Amino acid sequence: MGQGFLESSAQSSFKKANFVVLPIPYDITASWGQGARLGPQRIFEASKELELFDEELLIEPFKVGVHTLPTLELSILPEAAQKTIKDSVRFIFENQKCPVSIGGDHSVSIGLIEVAKAFYEDLTVIQFDAHTDLRKTYQGTSLSHACVIRRIWDTVNGQVIQVGIRSLSKNEWAFLEKEGKEPVWARDIKTDLKGAVALIKSGIKTKHIYITLDVDCLDPSIMPATGTPEPGGLLWHELLEILKALCQQYRVIGFDVVELSPIPGIVHPDFLAARLIYKMIGYISQFRDA
Ligand SMILES: [Mn+2]
Numbered sequence: 001m002g003q004g005f006l007e008s009s010a011q012s013s014f015k016k017a018n019f020v021v022l023p024i025p026y027d028i029t030a031s032w033g034q035g036a037r038l039g040p041q042r043i044f045e046a047s048k049e050l051e052l053f054d055e056e057l058l059i060e061p062f063k064v065g066v067h068t069l070p071t072l073e074l075s076i077l078p079e080a081a082q083k084t085i086k087d088s089v090r091f092i093f094e095n096q097k098c099p100v101s102i103g104g105d106h107s108v109s110i111g112l113i114e115v116a117k118a119f120y121e122d123l124t125v126i127q128f129d130a131h132t133d134l135r136k137t138y139q140g141t142s143l144s145h146a147c148v149i150r151r152i153w154d155t156v157n158g159q160v161i162q163v164g165i166r167s168l169s170k171n172e173w174a175f176l177e178k179e180g181k182e183p184v185w186a187r188d189i190k191t192d193l194k195g196a197v198a199l200i201k202s203g204i205k206t207k208h209i210y211i212t213l214d215v216d217c218l219d220p221s222i223m224p225a226t227g228t229p230e231p232g233g234l235l236w237h238e239l240l241e242i243l244k245a246l247c248q249q250y251r252v253i254g255f256d257v258v259e260l261s262p263i264p265g266i267v268h269p270d271f272l273a274a275r276l277i278y279k280m281i282g283y284i285s286q287f288r289d290a
Pocket residue numbers: 129130131214216217228
């Protein structure tokens with residue numbers, strides 16, 4: 001213990017890395033319960049206590065090469081912040097590496113996925129979230145976390161699979177009906193996990209996928225540290241089973257984990273987020289060439 005995958009002792013050079021971690025402490029648009037800017041720092045601290053060995057894969061995933069870039073310094077202006085985010089992730093893709101972005105609020109994914117789509121034309125976005133985030137505008141801006149997926153929807157021409165949803169507005173539902181799309185609801189996953197996995201796969205028509213994961217997809221009992229927790233969410237092994245199935249069948253070209261809003265004195269959500277990121281690195285590297 002005491003030498004997690006984000007510690008310098010476990011890091012590789014940028015050149016040798018397969019995975020490049022990008023800390024994005026941005027939360028200017030959070031509607032309430034602000035604090036997602038503290039997510040990366042708390043994930044780093046929690047990661048120090050994690051084992052480097054994965055008990056399921058029976059490997060040490062960090063050996064595939066993980067490099068962490070300096071924490072982004074971001075303007076409070078949404079457009080300027082998006083530009084910084086896009087420039088950084090473009091640099092990662094240009095070097096043929098898999099970006100592992102740590103938010104920050106969900107709005108950071110807008111720029112991340114714009115750049116991902118520029119590099120991978122056949123791309124499906126898999127969104128793990130309690131909320132559809134399909135509002136056209138929210139509180140006067142279209143760059144709010146409540147509008148994130150609406151923006152991404154346009155970026156990837158509707159190639160979005162929404163997983164774990166259990167909260168949306170009437171207008172968001174009308175949009176989905178118009179598009180002929182239905183989320184994979186949290187209740188689908190709770191009642192029939194294997195059926196839900198098959199449903200997710202049936203919607204993916206591309207080889208490449210990008211995963212954007214709002215930690216509020218998880219149940220508040222295990223993930224209370226988020227701005228808008230909703231009851232009835234995914235549990236740890238349910239989420240892992242879905243992620244593993246995706247990594248086994250598709251090429252994950254990048255992912256982000258967003259909306260961790262740390263609660264002082266409560267560390268288990270920080271550990272969960274750190275562990276989740278390391279799990280995903282393990283799954284992606286293990287199955288990438290299978
Ligand atoms: Mn959400």
